[in-house]
Amino acid sequence: MISKTRIKLIKSLNLKKYRKSYGLFVAEGVVNVSDFLKSGLEPEYFYITDKGLEKFDNKLLPENTAKVSSKDMERITLLKNPSEVLSVFPLPENKNFDIKNINDYVLMLDDIKDPGNLGTIIRTADWFGIDKIICSNETVDAFNPKVVQATMGSLSRVNVFYDDIVNILHDSGNIEVYGAFLDGTDIKEVDKPGKGVIIIGSEAHGISKNVEPFVTKKITIPRFKNSKTGAESLNASVATSIICYEFRR
């Protein structure tokens, strides 16, 4: 049995303001929870069902493991479908991002609002070895349970920063700043010096007007020339993924 106070605490972590005030977030599912444990995070609370125990690497089980029923799991889950393992972890501190000393490509997200998109972007960045993502303060919180779910464990490996991106870009100096637009240079043609900032705009509005002046290279994923087709744009996480692929190709 999980106490009512505990259930209330966990449920509150669905909201950013409670995650901030308690300094905690929730990860669910075998892959996500295992990956955070492997990264060295120590769980504040850790709940697992019998079924979860069958799938979970026993060597990873923390000291404070609590075995619970599926019914209890239904009471604490923040997802549509309860998982077999749920862990409450301390929220990593938001570190400062130092744009001057980057030595690889980094992603910068200009108000990505959809949790599924952010989660997918973090997962894709991890696949392509991009380990820093700078999010505007208006971007959806990376520790939102739906984002955590969509990252499939990658949030434990990719560093996600939140900041005023215009302030950061003020210090970009000679660093190349790529921005995804519908009318830029073909991504396969553009110079790729091995480091730089790649800005992805929001789902609804693209790159904001106050961010655009910092872009040094506008880039585009070319649409296939075929009169029958007419998609106006690509989904934000798809566009990010294709750009990451091409920059690592």
Next chain:
Amino acid sequence: MISKTRIKLIKSLNLKKYRKSYGLFVAEGVVNVSDFLKSGLEPEYFYITDKGLEKFDNKLLPENTAKVSSKDMERITLLKNPSEVLSVFPLPENKNFDIKNINDYVLMLDDIKDPGNLGTIIRTADWFGIDKIICSNETVDAFNPKVVQATMGSLSRVNVFYDDIVNILHDSGNIEVYGAFLDGTDIKEVDKPGKGVIIIGSEAHGISKNVEPFVTKKITIPRFKNSKTGAESLNASVATSIICYEFRR
């Protein structure tokens, strides 16, 4: 005012069995509805709010346009957030897919379950000029309201077929059948003869055991070589998008 019977009918179209039995589906949002109208579909019912009228191309408005309040729209919407325009269209008939006569790349989806993924795949196919997608019968229905929403109008331009994909593959003859695996040939190295079937497996299980024998070329999106990263896989719609990009590059 919309009658209770009509509201009940529209709400029922959230489920595939009612879409099939009535032969109808629902599209919402200015882009989606406009694109279906442009493609020549004639709406059975068409509802629009005052706000919707401001954004909608008036030349596209059908004869049976019904102006409704936002409150009415809340009563009929199948989405989380009601749109400013909602149209009920006749369901296109499921045509037979002829694998022998393909002259371009086509996508084949082996049990894609997530509506957002299918919608994103249809939207991306449209961008890259791939106008045929063959779905296994177990793939989520393309006329599911969440899929329609995620396609952003592209469902009006891309032909989506449902069939027993194993049966279809039996007739593939000399056609190249690419399958996305974690251990195939790098997508940038593989021969691309200008036509072929590209199979994408399900989110949870990849390409099924009974489909795999038909694959003539296993392909892979290479992961960036970097010990720090560890994503196990890519999201299904992201993988599809990167493959489409590379095959059109």
